[in-house]
Amino acid sequence: MLHYDSAHFDARSSDSTSLSEILGAFSYALDLTEGQPAGHSLRACWIASRMAVALRLSAADRRTVYYATLLKDLGCSSNAARIAELYLADDRKVKQEHKLLAVGLGPTLRYVFTRTGQGERLGARAKAILAILRDGNAIVTELIQTRCTRGADIARQLRFPEPVAQAIAALNEHWDGSGKPLGLRGDAIPLAAQLALLAQIADVFHAAGGPRAATEEVAARSGSWFDPALARCFAVLVARAPGFWADLAHPALEARVRAFEPKEQRVAVDEDYLDDIAAAFGAVIDAKSPYTGGHSGRVGAYTESLGRALGVEGATLRTLKRSAMLHDVGKLAVSSRVLEKPGKLDDTEWEEMRSHAAHTTAILSRIAPLRDMAAIAGAHHERLDGRGYPLGLDAMRIAREARIITVCDFYDALTADRPYRAALPVEQALDIMAGEVGKAIDGEVFAALREIITQ
Structure with a gap:
């Protein structure tokens, strides 16, 4: 054997x-x-x-x-947000700790009583614990399914x-x-x-x-x-x-x-297959939050249209679209408690949220066909005035491709539901973006987007 x-x-x-x-x-x-x-x-x-x-x-x-x-x-x-909601805890930590639990009901119950809602108000903890105890089997089946x-x-x-x-x-x-x-x-x-x-x-x-x-x-x-x-x-x-x-x-x-x-x-990886891989991992990214369904695909589509309008073509346009679809891959490293928080993030939470851009660069840098665009994808929160993140780049150091992804990401974020607000109407979103021209976003790129959206 x-x-x-x-x-x-x-x-x-x-x-x-x-x-x-x-x-x-x-x-x-x-x-x-x-x-x-x-x-x-x-x-x-x-x-x-x-x-x-x-x-x-x-x-x-x-x-x-x-x-x-x-x-x-x-x-x-796909179950990260639900786990964070159930345990009132960092979904990544809950998953990591659950894998180390000994087999049996006893260790599971001890975990539920000691780890659920740590640091939360007593009433919130009790409510969460009771919900898990009452519906435990159904919950586990749902999460795994x-x-x-x-x-x-x-x-x-x-x-x-x-x-x-x-x-x-x-x-x-x-x-x-x-x-x-x-x-x-x-x-x-x-x-x-x-x-x-x-x-x-x-x-x-x-x-x-x-x-x-x-x-x-x-x-x-x-x-x-x-x-x-x-x-x-x-x-x-x-x-x-x-x-x-x-x-x-x-x-x-x-x-x-x-x-x-x-x-x-072994199977050859051609350009079409790379497109499918980018789309598939875009779906993994978007599943992290119920508020981001389709976000990566839409940003990719906007980027393709905007890039073509601005003269980007051929292999460069194709790679740019893939990078746009994967710009938020670093969010897989962020707790769903942070991503789904309806109120203002505290300093620690904001630091964790900002880290996703650097994680994006690090992950895409490992992938040979995307390596040249890794820094571009990771720069989607940089601002022309130098007040962005993760590197605080100014206008002189932000590539045009990054400016395109930034504008597309900004627009889609405004016109989609978020934990802290409903989706904004198109005109209101464009008005907000117009106020950021020259500060956060590039004027030429924004003008091209506005023409595409309103035509």
């Missing part, structure tokens, strides 16, 4: 940009919204892929395991075959039937989903408590969460593979993970 081949673990990917490289870079954004240390999805992919090799799975099945694990959290942003369904849908949007989508949908199913959302049992759970969940638990507990904590937790969940045969496979692999845990901290881990994608199963 167990096969060990060291050649798989020392392989290196080629220098060309591949699907695995692009999505591996995007996985860092998923880690942010799950409250996990950077590289969690990559490390889980490494663990699951090593098990897939040891199990002698076919190339097609190894590819399914690879992408189902790397992208297991595609739907994670939302996440799993959304994740599977985005996997399909990314052109992955149904086995990858179904594995992502079944991530939270357990071997003994105690999982969610469908209560699948045993071999009814896709093998890729089983391996992804085991790898997730192994990495989470390793990050929190080291190798012993990880191996003990996998063993403890054997027969309940995990197929005992897979738990044994993991234990034998860890025992036989020298440097198994050290490999998770290897500086070249990202490249080594990419080498696990079976060569015969």
